[in-house]
Amino acid sequence: MWKCSTSKNFLYRLPLRKSIAQMLATLNLLKTKIAIESERNFKFHCVMSMHESLDSIATAFKIGETFSLKRIVLLQLPPFYKNEERRKRIEEAENLWFKIVYPDPLLREAWKFLLEKIERSCQKTIKKLLNRFDLIIAVSRAIPSEMGEEWFNKVISLDPGVALSNEDARLINRILRRTKGKDRIVILGTAGPKKGLIEGLIAWRYILKSINQDYKLQVTGNIQPNILNRLNVFCQKLGLEDKVLFTGFVSREKRLSLIAKSKLMIYPSHVDAFPYTVLEALNLKTPVVAYDIPALRIYYNNLDGVTLVKESDIEALAQKSVETIENRHVNVETPKIVKTWDDIMDEETSLIKKFVTR
Amino acid sequence: MTEINMAMVAMPFLYTGGTYRALLSFKEYQKRDINPFLILPWTFNFNAPEKMEKDIRFLIENGIGRCGNVLLPRIFYIDFR
Numbered sequence: 001m002w003k004c005s006t007s008k009n010f011l012y013r014l015p016l017r018k019s020i021a022q023m024l025a026t027l028n029l030l031k032t033k034i035a036i037e038s039e040r041n042f043k044f045h046c047v048m049s050m051h052e053s054l055d056s057i058a059t060a061f062k063i064g065e066t067f068s069l070k071r072i073v074l075l076q077l078p079p080f081y082k083n084e085e086r087r088k089r090i091e092e093a094e095n096l097w098f099k100i101v102y103p104d105p106l107l108r109e110a111w112k113f114l115l116e117k118i119e120r121s122c123q124k125t126i127k128k129l130l131n132r133f134d135l136i137i138a139v140s141r142a143i144p145s146e147m148g149e150e151w152f153n154k155v156i157s158l159d160p161g162v163a164l165s166n167e168d169a170r171l172i173n174r175i176l177r178r179t180k181g182k183d184r185i186v187i188l189g190t191a192g193p194k195k196g197l198i199e200g201l202i203a204w205r206y207i208l209k210s211i212n213q214d215y216k217l218q219v220t221g222n223i224q225p226n227i228l229n230r231l232n233v234f235c236q237k238l239g240l241e242d243k244v245l246f247t248g249f250v251s252r253e254k255r256l257s258l259i260a261k262s263k264l265m266i267y268p269s270h271v272d273a274f275p276y277t278v279l280e281a282l283n284l285k286t287p288v289v290a291y292d293i294p295a296l297r298i299y300y301n302n303l304d305g306v307t308l309v310k311e312s313d314i315e316a317l318a319q320k321s322v323e324t325i326e327n328r329h330v331n332v333e334t335p336k337i338v339k340t341w342d343d344i345m346d347e348e349t350s351l352i353k354k355f356v357t358r
Numbered sequence: 359m360t361e362i363n364m365a366m367v368a369m370p371f372l373y374t375g376g377t378y379r380a381l382l383s384f385k386e387y388q389k390r391d392i393n394p395f396l397i398l399p400w401t402f403n404f405n406a407p408e409k410m411e412k413d414i415r416f417l418i419e420n421g422i423g424r425c426g427n428v429l430l431p432r433i434f435y436i437d438f439r
Contacts, residue, residue, distance in 0.1 A: 021400070029367060034397070034428050043393070050368035050380040056401040060367040061395065061427050069365070074383075076376040139379070150388060162375075165382050252372065276375040345386040352392065356362050 019120065034063060046356050048072040052079040054122045061129050070356060073130065074348075075138040075155070077273050082124045082148030086293075088311050089193055090255035090270045097193035100234045101227055130154075135355045137161070137348065142295040158348060160299060162274040163341045164283060171256060172283050179260040179284075184215045186325070187259055187266035189277045189288070193222035196268030196291070198234070199314050203266060205238045207319035211325050215243070217266075218258060222249045260284040264324050267291075268317055274299055282306070285332045289320045305332030368396040369402060370422060371413060380392065384422060401436035 011241070044067060048058035052075045062070035083088045102108035130136060136154055138144060139161030144151045164172065172188060186207070188200040197219070203215045217240075223231065228246060235244050252260070259265065267283040267290035274295060281288050290296050292308035300306045307317035307324060324330055341345075387394045390426035396417070402410065417423075 021404070034426060044365045045362045047365040047367065048394075050366060050370075050383060051376055053399070053401070055401045056367050056369075059364075059399045062369070063365050077381060162379065168418075251374070260397075276378070301386065339388075341382075343382070345390065347375075349382070349387060349390040349392055352364075353362060 016138050018053070034059065034066070043059050044069055046070040046072055046352070047137055048074065048352070050074050050076075050207045052077050052126070052309050053079065054126055057126060057133075059130050060134065061190065062325060063150050070135070071133045072135040072137065072352060072355070073133050074161075075136065075143050075273070076243070077271055078143045078146035079126045079130070083146070086146065086270075086311075093196055093199065093270050094193050096198045100198055100232050102253070103230070109212060114321065119291040135351070138273070138352060139259045140295060140298070142293075142298050143273050145298075147295055153240075156351065158344060160337060160339070161344055161348065162276055162279070163337055163339055163344055164279060164343045168252075168256075168280070168307045169283075171253060172280070173257050175260050176284060179257070182286075183257070183261045185218050185262045186215060186216055186266060187286075188219045189265045189275075189281070189290075190269050191223055192270070193221055194271045196270055197231075199229075199268045199312070199317070200266050201235065201238065201240065201244065203318040204244065205240060205270065206315065207321050208240070208243060210322045213243075215263075215325070217244045220247045220250055220258065220263070256280060256284060257285050264289065264321055266317065266321055267294070267296075268314075270294065270311065278306075279335060279337075282332055282334055287324050287332050288328045289317060289324055291317070299337075302336060303333045303335060362392045364392055364394045364398055365375040365425070367397045367399055369398065370396065370420075371416060372435055390432075394410070397425055400428040403429070 046071045047060045047063045047067075048057045049072070051057075052073070054288055057073060060071060060073065063069065081090065082143070098108050098112055136156065138155045138157045141157040143160045144155040144157060147155070147296075188197065190200070191197050208215065223246060232241070232245065235241055247258075259281050263286075265278070265286050265288045267275065267288050268280055269275065269291065270293060272293060272295035278288050278290065278296070278300060282300075282303065287305040287307070288300075289307045289309065291310055291311040296306075296308055303309060305318045309320055361423065364387070366384065368376045370384050371377040372381070384396065386396050397419070400411070405429040
């Protein structure tokens, strides 16, 4: 049943391939082929996109249109931002990323120009397509608030639509029982341009000036080899070559164990709806220092163990991190989210059922 | 209508918070009378063949049957035969 064509390969080494294809394919959705297995040839009642990315939304839209199905989308992140200040901050984070990943200024400007054009076009298309969906669900009320007032009545927020799954809750309890104290580790909660990876590394240089030199910053998550090389060069320039460890993708258990052993999680993300990583950290009794963005402010502000600093203020991020690391008695409060994962799933599926059967 | 057949466009993997939630939703919907049938969006095809094979193995191990996928126009592909 599962086949992976080896003779026909997408040009997976071509830079910007995803962005270019996103734009071109969406410009002409009709030429995009959708293959559905013949043995599953029965009636669908609806189509749902589980992501806010253009490829997912456009695919769901096309399936809905072709088979006359009701269209549903679940937004897990804001697909666009109304607030200009927020857009500016995200753009700055991307520019910083470009500076490190493309050191050649000419090439960098060319990529930036192209990417900006593509992104603008993609966002326009997403807005257009979203307006033609029948039901828009968001996993957090931060999402419509970031999208702008005109979406408040169109989007149904689960508020929040994320909680620890039963499986993860069990795993976290097991890890907590076997973890004895914290090591000299700080974990960077994210890896990616809009997730503030570069800002996290810069903050780490400031932090190391004030704390014990034995500390190591660990970054989990997949990073493409060519980008990892650039990041390593950047770390060398900052004098952090043996102070940062990029672990690559690690299993959930290993990642959660690492968070449990860490003194602190630095979370300089610019884009989020309801950060699951922060929820994991707090449940593992690891304090978090993060940017004050709507998703963090709505769900985690005023909790013991969470410190929010002004978005893009790297110095404040470093300063608060130092204070947290040096504080021997940091109290970490687990968020009081009344909904369980089962409650959320009941709410989500009943929304879908009501909508499909009406 | 007791059961709903849903075409679910998703990337249900462990890579990010979003893909992980899609994976959890896929499993939970099945318990609540919604039959999700996975359709992988076209960015799935943008990865190296080894990664695609690894991801497909992951889906099989998690009991997720793929129902379909999306192919971009031929211009995006090269035939190495």
